Every structure is written in C-alpha cells, then in structure tokens.
Amino acid sequence: MxxxxxxxxxxxxxxxxxxxxxxxxxxxxxxxxxxxxxxxxxxxxxxxxxxxxxxxxxxxxxxxxxxxxxxxxxxxxxxxxxxxxxxxxxxxxxxxxxxxxxxxxxxxxxxxxxxxxxxxxxxxxMSGLESTLGSLWVVLLIAGGLGVLTATLAALWTARAVLAPVRRLSQAVKSVTQTDELNPIRIYGRDDLGELTQLFNTMLRSLAQSREQQRQLIADAGHELRTPLTSMRTNVELLLADDSTGMLPPGARTEVLGDVAAQLGEFSALVGDLVALTRDDHLQRPHELVDLADVTVAAIERAKRRGPGIEFDAKLEPTPIMGDPSTLERAITNLLDNAVKFSPQDGTIRIHLSEGSLVIIDEGPGIDEADLPNVFDRFYRSDKARNTPGTGLGLAIVAHTAEVHGGSVKADNEPGAGARFTLRLPVLEPLDDPFLI
The missing domain is CATH 3.30.450.20 (PAS domain)
Incomplete structure (x- = not known):
C-alpha cells in the first residue's frame, strides 16, 4: 500500500x-x-x-x-x-x-x-486530470490488494513449509508421549531443522536401545534370580517337612542347611552385582587421583582369600589415573576372581601393570573362540562356566567400569597358558603425576 x-x-x-x-x-x-x-x-x-x-x-x-x-x-x-x-x-x-x-x-x-x-x-x-487520477487510484488499490493477498498467501505458504519440520517434530514428541513408540522421523533437509530432527532421531535410538537393554536386564535378572530362589525354597520346604516328620537321615539336615547358606550367598552376590551395575549405569561417582597399582594390590589381597593355594605373580608399575577407587577395585577383583575360578588349585596367575595396561593371565582352559565376543555381555555364561559359581555379571561390570573411565577391556587367550584379560585406562601426563615427585 x-x-x-x-x-x-x-x-x-x-x-x-x-x-x-x-x-x-x-x-x-x-x-x-x-x-x-x-x-x-x-x-x-x-x-x-x-x-x-x-x-x-x-x-x-x-x-x-x-x-x-x-x-x-x-x-x-x-x-x-x-x-x-x-x-x-x-x-x-x-x-x-x-x-x-x-x-x-x-x-x-x-x-x-x-x-x-x-x-x-x-x-x-481539472476534470480530465481528476478522472485520470481516479482511474489510477482504482488500479493501484486493486493492484495493492492483489499484492497484499499474494504476499499473504506466499507468507502463509512459506511459513507452512518452514514450520512443517517443526510440526512433524512436535507430532513425533506427542506420539512418543501418547503411544510410547519410539519411531524415527523422516529428515527432509540438511538445514538447522534437519540437524535438529537428526539429533532427535539419535535420541530416540538411544532411548530405544536403553529400553531394550533395560527390558533384557529385567528378563535376565528375573531368570537368574528365579533359579536360586526355587532351589532355596525347595530346601526350606524340605526342612519344614522334616520338622514334622523327621524324614531326613542323620547329617542330611546339616547338608541341606549348607546348601541354603550357599544359595543365600549366591543370591546376595547376584543382587549386589545387579545393584552395582544398575547404579553405575545411572550415576557416575566423582573421580579422584589414584594409583592403579595400589588399587590392584588391594584387589589381589581380596582374591588371595578366594584362592588360598594359587600363586599371584604381580609386576606393577606406578600408574597415576583419574578414577573411582572402589569401582576400579571391584572391576579388577572380578577379573582376578574369574582367573581364580578357572585356574588349578596350585596354579599361578600373572598380573602385569605398565603404562596404563593391566594384563591378567591365568592357567585355566582358556576361552573358546566363539565365546570371546560375548564374554562381557550381561548374564552370558559359556559352556565351561555353566557349572561354576558366579552371577554372570562380573565381566559386564568390568566392561562398564572401563567405559566410564574412558578405557577398554579385551579378552583373548595366552599361548601356552589360559585366558588373558587386558584392561587399559588413560594415564595422567607426567607433569600431573604426584607419584613421580
């Protein structure tokens, strides 16, 4: 106008x-x-x-x-x-x-x-001039009205086109809220809205993966908890029946009570591992300056109590890192307990720590090649480990601890020996290392 x-x-x-x-x-x-x-x-x-x-x-x-x-x-x-x-x-x-x-x-x-x-x-x-100006004014009004109408329609179309990805994103959020379905959104461009949509899809994939892991964890935990509970309930019912009938022969009651105690220990260990793994999934403890060698020594002392006849050959170099001492000790203890479990009673477990790499080698039967990719999965038990005590979560805790500390863990076999586990963690620079003063 x-x-x-x-x-x-x-x-x-x-x-x-x-x-x-x-x-x-x-x-x-x-x-x-x-x-x-x-x-x-x-x-x-x-x-x-x-x-x-x-x-x-x-x-x-x-x-x-x-x-x-x-x-x-x-x-x-x-x-x-x-x-x-x-x-x-x-x-x-x-x-x-x-x-x-x-x-x-x-x-x-x-x-x-x-x-x-x-x-x-x-x-x-001035009638001629006024007539001309009147006609011009009508033309300008019509042209201006058409221009305003065209501009309005163009603006509405542009706004609709520009806001379409936002509406799709909003609809997707509403759909997730109402239906609990994590369906990804189609990406229509490479602009900022396209990048936002891509980030939202990444979030949906992460949520879906987390939900699947949670579902799998609950299913596996329910299965693993059911076994000791069923066995313990059977033994308790047997003891109750013996109180009224005296059906058990001499000495059998003591054996049943021993089985109950062992099952309670297995049950407590499984619950403890589940709580620790779930807690570490959601809350990362604050890290502090620690020497991985001192943490390894403490873990070795705990492992010696579980394998009194096994020799521990340790060569540890001072290794300053940033981490949580309790979770690191638990992870290393799990690796040593695994080595103790599969080592002969008079075997030797070699531990070597150098440049942020902790290597633990046992003298057991080793790990089958088919099992190597799965040993750090939750509740995974190889055929060799099915008859051995354990919760199936020890190595999963090790892998998760390594991940939250910015490191990694690897399992393979040592030629001429048994299994070899390598835990790698980032080491502090020498200038920041108080152990070298």
Missing amino acids: LVGATTFTVTRWSLLDQLDRELVEVAQTATSSVAADYADMGGLSAGLLAASNGLLAVVGADGTVEQLPGQDRDLPPGNEEIKVARLQVGSSARTIEGNGVTYRAVAVPMRLNDGTPVAVMFARP
Whole structure:
C-alpha cells in the first residue's frame, strides 16, 4: 500500500506539472494578443476558448481584474496573480473552486502598451486530470490488494513449509508421549531443522536401545534370580517337612542347611552385582587421583582369600589415573576372581601393570573362540562356566567400569597358558603425576 500511495503521489505531481506547463504556454501565447489590443482583449472571445473550457482574465497590480467578455463564470484573482503582476517575473499556479468545478489557474506577467504591469490569468477545469487520477487510484488499490493477498498467501505458504519440520517434530514428541513408540522421523533437509530432527532421531535410538537393554536386564535378572530362589525354597520346604516328620537321615539336615547358606550367598552376590551395575549405569561417582597399582594390590589381597593355594605373580608399575577407587577395585577383583575360578588349585596367575595396561593371565582352559565376543555381555555364561559359581555379571561390570573411565577391556587367550584379560585406562601426563615427585 505504501508503494501504491507513493506511486499515486508522484503521478499526480507529474500530471499537475504537465498541466501547469500547458496552461502557462497558452497564457504566454495570449499575452501578445492582449498586449496589442487590450481594449478588445486581443480579439479573444469566450467562444474561442470554449473548446478547451478555458477561462481568461487580466489582473492588475492593484488587484483589479478584467474578465474576458462572454465567459459563463469569472476568475477570482488571488495574491499569487497580483504578485506576478507587480513583480513581472516568473509565473504562478494554483487550484481554485468555482460553481462546484475545480480549476487549475496560472498567471504570467505582461505589460500593456502604456507600460502598465498586469498579469494574464488562464484557467482550465481539472476534470480530465481528476478522472485520470481516479482511474489510477482504482488500479493501484486493486493492484495493492492483489499484492497484499499474494504476499499473504506466499507468507502463509512459506511459513507452512518452514514450520512443517517443526510440526512433524512436535507430532513425533506427542506420539512418543501418547503411544510410547519410539519411531524415527523422516529428515527432509540438511538445514538447522534437519540437524535438529537428526539429533532427535539419535535420541530416540538411544532411548530405544536403553529400553531394550533395560527390558533384557529385567528378563535376565528375573531368570537368574528365579533359579536360586526355587532351589532355596525347595530346601526350606524340605526342612519344614522334616520338622514334622523327621524324614531326613542323620547329617542330611546339616547338608541341606549348607546348601541354603550357599544359595543365600549366591543370591546376595547376584543382587549386589545387579545393584552395582544398575547404579553405575545411572550415576557416575566423582573421580579422584589414584594409583592403579595400589588399587590392584588391594584387589589381589581380596582374591588371595578366594584362592588360598594359587600363586599371584604381580609386576606393577606406578600408574597415576583419574578414577573411582572402589569401582576400579571391584572391576579388577572380578577379573582376578574369574582367573581364580578357572585356574588349578596350585596354579599361578600373572598380573602385569605398565603404562596404563593391566594384563591378567591365568592357567585355566582358556576361552573358546566363539565365546570371546560375548564374554562381557550381561548374564552370558559359556559352556565351561555353566557349572561354576558366579552371577554372570562380573565381566559386564568390568566392561562398564572401563567405559566410564574412558578405557577398554579385551579378552583373548595366552599361548601356552589360559585366558588373558587386558584392561587399559588413560594415564595422567607426567607433569600431573604426584607419584613421580
């Protein structure tokens, strides 16, 4: 609309300027005739000017006016025309109203034969100009309205196109909230919204993976917990039955109580591993400066109590790291317990710590090649380990501890020996190492 108003104003000014030039030219042409025969107005008549609807008058410097004989209306002089008559320079132009008709009037200077200064005033109706401007205004209004409508539709379409990914993202969030289904969203571009959609899909995949792991953990935990609970319940029912019937032979009751105690220990260990693994999945303890060698020594002392006949050959170098001592000791203890479990009673477990790499080698039967990729999975038990005590979570805790400390753990076989586990953790730079002072 602003462009239309500007266009209308400029066009009106241009048409008025053109009309004024034409009127001035006519007035200047009339001055030569009027100056030669002022008494008869140079032979001009109202009928002669009627074709152009023109009006003519001569204005004196004192404000007197001489109208052209025969005109149907008079031209009223104003200060502009009197000024032109007095100064005899330039010209004037103004709009006047007369009998409901709008005129455009100009005045040019002229001197009579006796030297009297006057001004010739000529006017013409502005009906043609007003008609043209009216038509132009209608056209501009229509064009402006169409322009506004087109711009509005284009803006709405653009906004709809731009906000479509946002609506899809919002709909996806609403769908996840209402249906609990983690379906990814289609990516339509590589702009910021496309990147946001991609990040949202990554979040959905992570949630889906976490949910599946949680579901699997619950299923596996339920299965693993059911076995010791069933066995313990059977033994307890047997003891209750023996109280009333005395059905057990001498010494059998003690054996059953021993089995119950062992099952309680297995049950407690499984619950402890589940709690530790679940807690570490959600809350990472703050890390502090520790020497991995000291943590390994503490873990070896615990492992010796589980394998009194086994020799531990340890070669440990000072290894400063940032970590949680309790979780690291638990992870190393799990590795040593695994080595004790599969080592012969008089075997040797070799432990070597150097440059952030802890290697534990036992003298057991080793790990089958088919089992190597799965030994760190939760509740995974190889055929060799199915009849051995354990919860199936020890090595999973080791893998998770290594991950949260920015390290890794690997299982393979040592030629001429048994299984070899390698735990690697990032070591602090020497300048930050207080153990080297």
